[in-house]
Amino acid sequence: MTMRTIFKSWVERYFSDEEALVLLLILIVGFAAIIWFGRMLAPFFTALIVAFLLQGVVSALTRRGVPHLLAVITIFLAFVSVLLTLAFILMPLIWNQLVGLVQETPRMFASGQVWLDEMQARYPNLITPDQMQSWIGVASREISQLGQRALTLSLASLGNVMSLIIYLVLVPILVFFMLKDREVLVGFTLSLLPQKRALLTRIWREMDHQIANYIRGKFIEIMIVGTVAFFTFTFFGLPYTALLAVLVGFSVLVPFIGAAVATLPVAAVAGFYFGLSDQFVYVLIAYGVIQALDGNVLSPVLFSETNNIHPVSIIVAVLFFGGIWGFWGVFFAIPLATLLKALIYAWPRGIHQQEDADSIIHVDS
Numbered sequence: 001m002t003m004r005t006i007f008k009s010w011v012e013r014y015f016s017d018e019e020a021l022v023l024l025l026i027l028i029v030g031f032a033a034i035i036w037f038g039r040m041l042a043p044f045f046t047a048l049i050v051a052f053l054l055q056g057v058v059s060a061l062t063r064r065g066v067p068h069l070l071a072v073i074t075i076f077l078a079f080v081s082v083l084l085t086l087a088f089i090l091m092p093l094i095w096n097q098l099v100g101l102v103q104e105t106p107r108m109f110a111s112g113q114v115w116l117d118e119m120q121a122r123y124p125n126l127i128t129p130d131q132m133q134s135w136i137g138v139a140s141r142e143i144s145q146l147g148q149r150a151l152t153l154s155l156a157s158l159g160n161v162m163s164l165i166i167y168l169v170l171v172p173i174l175v176f177f178m179l180k181d182r183e184v185l186v187g188f189t190l191s192l193l194p195q196k197r198a199l200l201t202r203i204w205r206e207m208d209h210q211i212a213n214y215i216r217g218k219f220i221e222i223m224i225v226g227t228v229a230f231f232t233f234t235f236f237g238l239p240y241t242a243l244l245a246v247l248v249g250f251s252v253l254v255p256f257i258g259a260a261v262a263t264l265p266v267a268a269v270a271g272f273y274f275g276l277s278d279q280f281v282y283v284l285i286a287y288g289v290i291q292a293l294d295g296n297v298l299s300p301v302l303f304s305e306t307n308n309i310h311p312v313s314i315i316v317a318v319l320f321f322g323g324i325w326g327f328w329g330v331f332f333a334i335p336l337a338t339l340l341k342a343l344i345y346a347w348p349r350g351i352h353q354q355e356d357a358d359s360i361i362h363v364d365s
Helices: 003-015 018-037 042-063 068-122 129-155 157-180 182-191 198-235 241-253 257-274 278-302 311-331 333-346 351-364
Strands: none
């Protein structure tokens, strides 16, 4: 069998269906729009995500007899209140703590150097002078780069402030109209699609359920883990509690990797202020308990209805989509991986392959 025959058979098997071609075109156009116009349309995509997140609450209120417009206004006012609180209370606090931490970095570096000298004196065979000088050189370069980044950030602060103002104005307006005129916008979008869209409908219903559960569950997980971390660090008297709590809260976005990355600043700050004391050990134990409860109790409860994705697939999805779209790519790595899995199983194919896919779905379920 020639390569041409194999390719022709493959095309006929996977792209002979009209809906498959339409779905392929939609995926290509959607990904291309996000890659090429993502920065330009970032406020629109942000508002779309927020509206998708809030729509579930609006629907819950309307099912209880609340008029649609009243439900939209109520949820929108709550959203604006949270947004203003974050913009004018929490963000300045985090920024001040970040500036204080950067200013105190040289002292932390000097303290770490003294600690390395003591370790080298105690264990001369374990830590050689060459190794210690190499570590000190690496740390010095990192601190220098951190200072340069802080200077660059301060010089670009005007543009950041303007971007923040644009987001604070445009995103709430877009969210309000997306919630208020949802039926009109959805109807217009459906009118652009072909009348025959059973495959699109099936995939959308599955992904609507999966992504909605993921976004709302992840939002709740970030809030719970961040809040518990804040009160835990406050209880132990750890400085920069708001900054570290936000870091720990957002670490749940990246399974497995996020917890390990967030451990470094927590351990560094605790080690600098408490030294190698019992207080330092208690902080690390408490932090480990928080991560263990999140991974073994909170996350399974929140995402019990989400499709199971293999850990290798999650890490690959985080690396790939995070490299393309940054923060939002990391945030949506798992639902995007779920989307790809749903597409693979739902894509039209030959009879024997469809039976194999059905058997795989049956085993996974």
